[in-house]
Amino acid sequence: MGQLTGPSDPSADAHWHPHEDRRGFFTDTSICIGCKACEVACKEWNHNPRDGDLEFTGMSYDNSVSLGASTWRHVAFIEQDADRIEQARTSGAELVSLGMPQIRGAEAGAPVAEPADLTPPDTPEFRWLMSSDVCKHCTHAGCLDVCPTGAMMRTEFGTVVVQADVCNGCGTCVAGCPFGVVERRSDGTVAPTTREGERKGEQPEVPNRGIAQKCTLCYDRLRDDQTPACAQTCPTTSISFGTREDMVEKAHERVAQLHAEGMTEARLYGANPNDGVGGTGSVFLLLDEPEVYGLPPDPRVCTADLPSMYRRAGVAVAGMVAAAAVSFLGSRTGRGGRR
Ligand code: SF4
Ligand code: SF4
Ligand code: SF4
Numbered sequence: 574m575g576q577l578t579g580p581s582d583p584s585a586d587a588h589w590h591p592h593e594d595r596r597g598f599f600t601d602t603s604i605c606i607g608c609k610a611c612e613v614a615c616k617e618w619n620h621n622p623r624d625g626d627l628e629f630t631g632m633s634y635d636n637s638v639s640l641g642a643s644t645w646r647h648v649a650f651i652e653q654d655a656d657r658i659e660q661a662r663t664s665g666a667e668l669v670s671l672g673m674p675q676i677r678g679a680e681a682g683a684p685v686a687e688p689a690d691l692t693p694p695d696t697p698e699f700r701w702l703m704s705s706d707v708c709k710h711c712t713h714a715g716c717l718d719v720c721p722t723g724a725m726m727r728t729e730f731g732t733v734v735v736q737a738d739v740c741n742g743c744g745t746c747v748a749g750c751p752f753g754v755v756e757r758r759s760d761g762t763v764a765p766t767t768r769e770g771e772r773k774g775e776q777p778e779v780p781n782r783g784i785a786q787k788c789t790l791c792y793d794r795l796r797d798d799q800t801p802a803c804a805q806t807c808p809t810t811s812i813s814f815g816t817r818e819d820m821v822e823k824a825h826e827r828v829a830q831l832h833a834e835g836m837t838e839a840r841l842y843g844a845n846p847n848d849g850v851g852g853t854g855s856v857f858l859l860l861d862e863p864e865v866y867g868l869p870p871d872p873r874v875c876t877a878d879l880p881s882m883y884r885r886a887g888v889a890v891a892g893m894v895a896a897a898a899v900s901f902l903g904s905r906t907g908r909g910g911r912r
Pocket of ligand 2: 645791803804
């Protein structure tokens with residue numbers, strides 16, 4: 574196990590020498606239209622079955638509800654009224670503290686000929702937020718850190734995949750993921766393995782033991798220098814794929830553009846390497862607080878505190894040894910004095 578917290582190169586931590594550039598997604602929710610083509614493309618490519626009988630949930634027009642063992646991409650639908658949009662705009666402005674909207678109407682770096690436009694942008698009466706969620710491929714991945722069999726693997730692209738034929742279905746990774754991404758299968762099917770030489774339809778049947786499943790960031794496609802199926806399919810380019818470095822740069826440019834247009838509610842998620850998981854391979858642009866999308870506001874890898882726990886345990890053990898030694902020596906001194 575390599576470094577447990579903070580900015581890091583996960584492939585190097587996993588002893589890939591040399592390794593590929595770290596790959597990742599930039600999901601720009603501001604241009605997602607909720608078509609769910611990404612969700613379908615993922616199922617199709619990975620031979621994942623549909624969820625249930627396509628019934629309405631009574632909660633939303635979204636019928637697949639959440640990420641799961643068969644849904645490795647999930648497009649969430651969130652309906653918002655004008656009050657909620659205004660709250661999102663205000664909280665975003667406080668968060669980024671950019672002094673917006675003074676930049677509106679002025680080109681960056683150019684002298685401002687006219688007074689800045691201080692009119693806030695229109696707040697629509699109603700809007701849908703659409704967000705295509707996926708495994709975050711964390712820099713410090715709780716699922717991988719806690720997996721007792723080594724079924725969770727860090728790839729040469731810095732992504733995290735489950736090796737279906739190694740997973741014993743214990744479910745420890747399910748509790749280890751701070752985003753609720755991993756789920757155990759209950760239908761006995763197995764996703765295509767990505768190990769050398771094994772391709773779809775060629776892998777042996779795996780017994781129904783509830784193996785853990787999640788997005789592989791299309792490891793099989795990456796190895797063939799192809800774009801992941803979801804990003805390839807997205808008609809609006811809401812899902813971009815590339816090196817993580819490029820994705821983070823693109824995300825920062827896009828959020829700055831939206832702020833300049835007065836959309837102060839735009840914010841990035843997963844781009845900060847100093848967050849509780851060391852940043853994520855899947856970076857998102859959100860238009861409201863993470864909780865609104867069902868994302869934890871301050872995710873933290875469950876193994877982050879291991880070093881301090883071991884230190885405290887070490888101090889406790891040293892204290893107990895010292896106490897035992899003092900007690901032993903004291904008793905010998907006492908016996909020597911009585912002789
Ligand atoms: S989001 Fe969860 S499942 Fe995905 S890499 Fe991070 S800890 Fe693992
Ligand atoms: S990268 Fe591949 S496995 Fe992951 S969500 Fe996209 S299509 Fe599915
Ligand atoms: S395919 Fe693109 S636009 Fe359609 S739901 Fe997915 S992310 Fe949104």
